[in-house]
Amino acid sequence: MKVYLDNAATTPMAKEVADEVAPFISTYFGNPSSTHYFGRQTRNAIEITRRKIADSINAKSNEIIFTSGGTEADNMALRCAVTDLNVERIITSKLEHHAVGHTAENLKEQFNTEITYLSTDKLGNPSINELENLLSEGKKTLVSLMHANNEIGTLLPIERVANLCSKYKNVYFHSDTVQTMGHYPFNVEQLKIDFLTCSAHKLHGPKGIGFLYVNKSISINPLITGGSQERNQRGGTENLFGIVGLGKAIELSFSNLETHRNHVENLKKKMIKGLKEIDERISFNGEISPERSLYTVLNVCFPKETCNSMLLFSLDIHGIAASGGSACSSGSNIGSHVLSELPNQENCQCVRFSFSRYNTEHEIDYTLEKIKKIVKKT
Ligand code: PLP
Numbered sequence: 001m002k003v004y005l006d007n008a009a010t011t012p013m014a015k016e017v018a019d020e021v022a023p024f025i026s027t028y029f030g031n032p033s034s035t036h037y038f039g040r041q042t043r044n045a046i047e048i049t050r051r052k053i054a055d056s057i058n059a060k061s062n063e064i065i066f067t068s069g070g071t072e073a074d075n076m077a078l079r080c081a082v083t084d085l086n087v088e089r090i091i092t093s094k095l096e097h098h099a100v101g102h103t104a105e106n107l108k109e110q111f112n113t114e115i116t117y118l119s120t121d122k123l124g125n126p127s128i129n130e131l132e133n134l135l136s137e138g139k140k141t142l143v144s145l146m147h148a149n150n151e152i153g154t155l156l157p158i159e160r161v162a163n164l165c166s167k168y169k170n171v172y173f174h175s176d177t178v179q180t181m182g183h184y185p186f187n188v189e190q191l192k193i194d195f196l197t198c199s200a201h202k203l204h205g206p207k208g209i210g211f212l213y214v215n216k217s218i219s220i221n222p223l224i225t226g227g228s229q230e231r232n233q234r235g236g237t238e239n240l241f242g243i244v245g246l247g248k249a250i251e252l253s254f255s256n257l258e259t260h261r262n263h264v265e266n267l268k269k270k271m272i273k274g275l276k277e278i279d280e281r282i283s284f285n286g287e288i289s290p291e292r293s294l295y296t297v298l299n300v301c302f303p304k305e306t307c308n309s310m311l312l313f314s315l316d317i318h319g320i321a322a323s324g325g326s327a328c329s330s331g332s333n334i335g336s337h338v339l340s341e342l343p344n345q346e347n348c349q350c351v352r353f354s355f356s357r358y359n360t361e362h363e364i365d366y367t368l369e370k371i372k373k374i375v376k377k378t
Helices: 015-026 035-056 070-084 098-112 128-135 159-165 240-255 257-280 311-318 361-377
Strands: 064-065 087-091 112-116 141-144 171-175 195-199 210-213 281-287 297-303 348-354
Touching: 015 240, 035 240, 064 070, 064 240, 070 087, 070 098, 070 141, 070 171, 070 195, 070 210, 087 098, 098 112, 098 311, 112 128, 128 159, 128 171, 159 171, 159 240, 210 240, 257 297, 257 361, 311 348, 311 361
Parallel strands: 087 112, 087 141, 141 171, 171 195
Antiparallel strands: 064 210, 195 210, 281 297, 297 348
């Protein structure tokens, strides 16, 4: 049996997405910038998709810029804030994805941008009080805080932060919503936010495609130059298959959001309960309540006395795929920068299980049964 519980790293593509993309591989090939019939066909497909995506978050079509995924979208938001909006300071946290963290550090080196890290509590929540104090200083600032942490699942009270930032004229707010887009409803007309990011492969879409939402009040220059695509905001012939697939993935996610959410939330609850029954010393990193944590992610802390460092390997032998830290650095075997910010990690073996709507209760039973054997053997 093979059980895929690493959906925060990437998700399997939905069959409906593959079906939607197929004619754009086999039949429609025109360059969307060409003015003839072949080009108009693919241009239409792109613009219909842009409208569909915009509608799903209550944005305008011209607020959606297609990118090569979450990393590029995060880069674009941070870099444009510094180079086009003249932001002097970025306020963020040490728990952000490297797409934000490394970009902020790079901007500091390149442009001397001031970077301020909010302190975080033991569950990974950034201090909103600290943010409030810092914003009152009056500097031109970009606040970049992720909606849900990809390793531990802790959720940001995004509306509260957006409301706070919107009180200041010279403050912009970017949230990395790569792990939450398609899992929670977004209404950008109401949410006072400047930048949101999305990556299709996290919501059963294709890899190498995503988008950046940029509030219509902001005008940005392209990071990638050499073509007038994306209304002069990103050069290069569009990733046609990717865009069409992203549109379908977004449509499927948003149209069945509550059903998927209930299903996945139940799987997570079952996993938490089952693990506690196996050994009550097993604990969890980050928030785990349904209101304060992303329902697709569960980061489990196995005390060293309950299992050895071969836990992930043992799970893999049983066909269970999970992750030992952020998937983005898996393979390189560098410790997780997120977990290292949390207390009491020294005596733990941490495993991130992340679920999708395609997982079943039977798969969770199987996983728990194998974990029980591994833990007992140790
Ligand atoms: N932001 C977060 C929170 C992520 O989890 C990831 C991927 O793991 C990214 C950004 C990067 O997205 P992409 O793989 O599309 O570049």
